[in-house]
Amino acid sequence: MKNRTPSAGGFPCLGLRRANPPKRVREGRGRDRRSSGAGSSWFLPSASSSMREEIPQSSVPLDSFFPLVRGFAYVLSSIMDQQIEGMVEYIHIDQNEFVHRKHRKQKEEDIAICDCSYNASDPESACGERCLNVLTSTECTSGCCPCGEYCRNQRFQRNQYARTKLFRTEGRGWGLLADENIKRGQFIIEYCGEVISWKEAKRRSQAYENQGMKDAFIISLNASESIDATRKGSLGRFINHSCQPNCETRKWNVLGEIRVGIFAKQDILIGTELSYDYNFEWYGGAKVRCLCGAVTCSGFLGAKSRGFQEDTYLWEDDDDRYSVENIPLYDSAEDEPTSKLREALDSTHFGHSTHGRVDFSINPNFADGWRGTNSITVRQQIPIPIQDPTSNSVKTETTEEKNLIPQNPQNVFPQRNAMISRIKSNSACRNYQIGPGPGVVSKKRSKNFPNGKPKSLPQKQLDPKLIAQLFASSEARDELLNCEDMRKDATEQLDSLYNEIRPAIEEHERDSQDSVATSVAEKWIEASCLKLKAEFDLYSSVIKHVVFTPRKVEAEPPEESKSDVKYLTSESTASEFQKQA
Numbered sequence: 001m002k003n004r005t006p007s008a009g010g011f012p013c014l015g016l017r018r019a020n021p022p023k024r025v026r027e028g029r030g031r032d033r034r035s036s037g038a039g040s041s042w043f044l045p046s047a048s049s050s051m052r053e054e055i056p057q058s059s060v061p062l063d064s065f066f067p068l069v070r071g072f073a074y075v076l077s078s079i080m081d082q083q084i085e086g087m088v089e090y091i092h093i094d095q096n097e098f099v100h101r102k103h104r105k106q107k108e109e110d111i112a113i114c115d116c117s118y119n120a121s122d123p124e125s126a127c128g129e130r131c132l133n134v135l136t137s138t139e140c141t142s143g144c145c146p147c148g149e150y151c152r153n154q155r156f157q158r159n160q161y162a163r164t165k166l167f168r169t170e171g172r173g174w175g176l177l178a179d180e181n182i183k184r185g186q187f188i189i190e191y192c193g194e195v196i197s198w199k200e201a202k203r204r205s206q207a208y209e210n211q212g213m214k215d216a217f218i219i220s221l222n223a224s225e226s227i228d229a230t231r232k233g234s235l236g237r238f239i240n241h242s243c244q245p246n247c248e249t250r251k252w253n254v255l256g257e258i259r260v261g262i263f264a265k266q267d268i269l270i271g272t273e274l275s276y277d278y279n280f281e282w283y284g285g286a287k288v289r290c291l292c293g294a295v296t297c298s299g300f301l302g303a304k305s306r307g308f309q310e311d312t313y314l315w316e317d318d319d320d321r322y323s324v325e326n327i328p329l330y331d332s333a334e335d336e337p338t339s340k341l342r343e344a345l346d347s348t349h350f351g352h353s354t355h356g357r358v359d360f361s362i363n364p365n366f367a368d369g370w371r372g373t374n375s376i377t378v379r380q381q382i383p384i385p386i387q388d389p390t391s392n393s394v395k396t397e398t399t400e401e402k403n404l405i406p407q408n409p410q411n412v413f414p415q416r417n418a419m420i421s422r423i424k425s426n427s428a429c430r431n432y433q434i435g436p437g438p439g440v441v442s443k444k445r446s447k448n449f450p451n452g453k454p455k456s457l458p459q460k461q462l463d464p465k466l467i468a469q470l471f472a473s474s475e476a477r478d479e480l481l482n483c484e485d486m487r488k489d490a491t492e493q494l495d496s497l498y499n500e501i502r503p504a505i506e507e508h509e510r511d512s513q514d515s516v517a518t519s520v521a522e523k524w525i526e527a528s529c530l531k532l533k534a535e536f537d538l539y540s541s542v543i544k545h546v547v548f549t550p551r552k553v554e555a556e557p558p559e560e561s562k563s564d565v566k567y568l569t570s571e572s573t574a575s576e577f578q579k580q581a
């Protein structure tokens with residue numbers, strides 16, 4: 001069911017409006033301007049499954065007395081319009097809306113039917129974690145599952161969300177927190193919005209940025225589509241980024257459409273702010289400095305996914321996130337001056353910083369009207385001992401997590417992400433000239449790398465067959481030729497894979513995307529690794545034989561030296577190779 005703005009009164013049901021709409025996008029969101037002032041209060045539902053009838057929840061089931069709520073809401077809307085500062089109007093939906101095409105209808109032959117069965121003595125077995133559909137991230141189709149109504153694998157379809165609650169952070173706008181204890185792996189909420197094409201996403205992102213809008217809500221859905229939750233969305237749109245997140249996004253096939261869910265990466269205690277890593281999915285416009293406060297913070301939001309616009313900044317004196325002086329810029333893990341960055345972050349800009357930590361201290365403007373609890377305290381990086389699960393404090397997991405953080409800077413950036421962002425910069429890939437050709441350093445690039453470090457240099461190719469001829473030992477020759485064959489095979493494999501995935505890569509290239517689908521990236525990485533390994537084997541074999549193998553005597557040697565075996569010194573062989581090469 002969609003909760004659209006009723007025509008009368010213009011109150012976006014369960015959504016929010018604020019005063020002065022024309023000002024909204026340029027209004028900015030500096031701490032001071034966004035704050036609604038001490039003592040002000042406003043109203044929001046719990047973000048749990050309050051919009052559905054099927055799932056019994058203890059949160060207020062608004063839909064069940066919708067007409068009443070609508071009337072009440074209309075009265076509230078005027079109050080809210082005056083009181084809710086800093087939140088841009090949006091329409092609350094709990095199902096994606098398709099803008100550039102129709103919602104696909106699942107064909108009968110595409111319905112995946114699992115082989116689970118409901119057993120009253122073991123209800124968990126009804127489409128639990130062993131269900132074939134669950135294993136392939138596909139929801140069972142209602143009416144077709146052997147477990148019938150007991151099927152537990154229709155969470156998106158039934159909006160089986162965890163209970164969550166909106167709150168105001170200081171410095172990062174609004175955020176969402178757990179309003180119940182959440183188990184690891186639990187589905188928390190769907191990231192709903194308008195499904196649009198990549199082109200449209202790019203266009204909108206630019207338009208939003210031109211309008212001065214700072215919060216960005218566009219995430220990637222698949223290779224050709226995005227979800228834009230700017231104008232319409234679920235409460236998933238309020239989940240902030242963290243470089244040390246407690247949630248993650250997962251894509252599920254639901255009735256033939258891909259949908260994005262936020263899932264718990266770990267057990268999450270009630271009152272804890274929810275966060276996920278935007279790096280894979282987020283396509284923000286301006287570069288925004290990350291205020292997640294994690295020790296492993298990468299500095300910027302979506303630093304790896306880079307977004308639709310490169311190198312565009314919004315400068316705001318009164319907002320920590322948009323002021324980037326002294327912060328070195330980078331766009332790949334190997335170039336990240338981690339310690340310097342951290343130093344810079346530690347020593348600058350955090351108005352409330354205590355030894356480099358951010359204290360999002362008392363925030364009296366907690367959005368909790370429906371549930372009637374008190375305002376809450378948000379402290380980022382200053383751990384609050386969690387004893388009472390009903391406490392109103394927003395908890396951060398900094399202490400425990402800090403102990404788990406690898407101190408090795410190489411581990412600082414998520415591996416998968418680094419792999420994907422390197423698809424265009426690893427040496428195997430460079431052979432295909434994705435992006436600027438070897439040795440070409442674009443203007444933009446040199447801006448990002450002030451030392452102008454070129455990323456790729458033309459390589460001299462050795463001719464292993466020629467080199468093999470130099471060796472007296474047939475084993476050495478065979479080994480070298482064998483290695484060369486392996487290298488050729490690996491190169492051919494990479495070539496054919498490239499042809500296969502070229503459309504996906506080129507599409508991303510056109511749209512200035514850094515990331516491609518993970519499955520494509522993984523294939524590419526595997527083939528690249530094979531090729532690199534084959535090259536490594538070949539070169540190490542050459543080196544080994546240069547040092548240890550007798551050189552072949554080419555011309556008939558003089559009689560007296562026939563029995564002599566010439567051993568090449570590495571020096572003489574090196575000059576021989578130079579000639580050959």
Ligand SMILES: C[S@@+](CC[C@H](N)C(=O)[O-])C[C@H]1O[C@@H](n2cnc3c(N)ncnc32)[C@H](O)[C@@H]1O
Nearest residue numbers: 172173174214215216237238240241290291292
């Ligand atoms: C999807 S919205 C999240 C909800 C947003 N806080 C709000 O008030 O509507 C993403 C925006 O939130 C802000 N944001 C999220 N995580 C942040 C972080 N770790 N540091 C700074 N800003 C953050 C940025 O402005 C970003 O464009």
